[in-house]
Amino acid sequence: MTVTPATAVAEKPRRPLSRFRSIRGRETWAGLAMIAPAGILLVLFLVIPVLLAFGLSFTNARLISLNPPRFVGLDNFARAFGADPMFLQSAWNTFLFALVVVPVQAGLGLLLAVLVNRRMRGVTAFRVIFFIPVVTSIVVVSILWKFMYQKDGLINSFIDTLTFGAWQSVDWLNNPATALPAIIVLSIWQAVGFHMIIWLSGLQTIPEELYEAAKMDGASPWRQFTSVTWPGLRPTMVFVLVTITIAALGLFVQVDVMTQGGPTGSTSTIVYHAVRKGYQQQEIGYAAAISLIFFVAVLIIALIQRRLTRDKD
Template sequence: MTSSTTSVAPPRPPATPGRARRSSAGSRGERRSGLAMAAPAALLLGLFLIVPVLLAFGLSFTNARLISPNPPRFVGLDNFIRAFTSDPVFLRSVLNTFLFAIVVVPVQAGLGLLLAVLVNQKLRGVTFFRIVYFIPVVTSIVVVSILWKFMYQPSGLINSFIDTVTFGALQGADWLNNPRTALPAIIVLSIWQAVGFHMLIWLSGLQTIPGELYEAARMDGADAWAQFKNVTWPGLRSTMIFVLVTITIAALGLFVQIDVMTQGGPQNATTTIVYHAVRKGYREQETGYGAAISLIFFVLVLVIALVQRFVTREKD
């Protein structure tokens, strides 16, 4: 008959006051090190983001000018009342901004998803197409705007292409100098330039969907559309929210293309809220009024982002 013995670990000695003090000192040292490493980023964030926002908020209630011998004077809500009652260019800029966003957001998101589905196929040479679609994203938007400005000229590449394809039956337009075609021309440029970035976001979302779900759907007899509807689209919900929010914010903040290509013309057909704020605040030196327009823009973007988040929220 054999007997087994069970070994019991000896109890740990209680922590001594000296050890506790050393542990507390080590925690404080780690905390100080973390704060020291975060301090440069926090300083830059406060200096170039928080302080300008606070200054813009304060200036929006004054009649401050960029260069003036007179000190700023508090005018209350006069700048905001002026924007909505006696500044038709501001109202036109709001309309242009929303028209731009209404077209760009769905088209760019849908086209990006289509390209992502195409380049997600396991085919030879698909990496080449991913690079080609992404090249406009890494190209400076200023350079892209200058190139497209030349292409949109009456004797530019686009009109030459139209004349060649139609054998002279159709004549191209003066795209950027016609109030009816200037904004659509900038919309086409903007979609082409940024669709590659959102294609990449959609592609990353597609690659997180397990392949087993597609195999199960095929075993159930689902065709390609049924697989997309029941597997792909539900799996892209979080990606869809991110894409919609980022496209909307970028579309509402349209500025560079306008500044390079049309300067708000012709006849204010391409003026946007951001461009109007910059023009009033710097070029016409009405700093207080420009700050008020910027504050209005901030509130509009915040409201639209919150509405989007509410509409696309997870429902129980």
């Protein structure tokens, strides 16, 4: 076949385009290969379990049973809100725990961040000290605090020393009035260092020139905080509140190690109740329904928080 000059000119633009498509195709396949391991793990351990939980929540499936699961519709959800008082108690305990932990832990974390965000000798050591509980296993921390909360433990002995023997020892974890507050104190102490670091990273992104301008205008330290520091921490505040809320609503380890939901259900939470129903009492279908309710509740609370803390024009 004879190639005319016009044909040759017409075919020239096709070669760079085909090469570009080839390079783009190789980059696409390379990118897919890189995300494949994480994607497979997410599908196996997140997407599939969520879909299975959704399906099981409408059945009477049991962990070990000779009978096949039977579709029961909304019976599990009706049971949770009507015939299972322990679920309602667990929901109230979870809500109360989050209601106290979220503002206190966020506020203490911000206070510590402001204190350690100074150029002074030894400040790095204080940052490390406050962060040590975060890197310590929560199981180990819970076991240690369980011993400290005993009637003859360190906390009662310390208070007895401060009051010169006038203190009557309290069995903190076996008293329905003090068991949940005891877990709240432990949880705040254990995680406040993590949020201190998050607040600290936010503080260090605020330009120093803004503080210098505020000082030149005669602003007091409190005025500098409200006019410069707090507005600059708004994105950090949203992240801290959301992470603390999700962690607080998912309270499980401390309860499982220290009280097993007792005494008389005063420390049972939604997650602990779901695990107990699913694995101890083998009611997988009902436990899946509780997990679905928990998921929807966390999603709604997170959306409300995001709406309340969003940037307003």
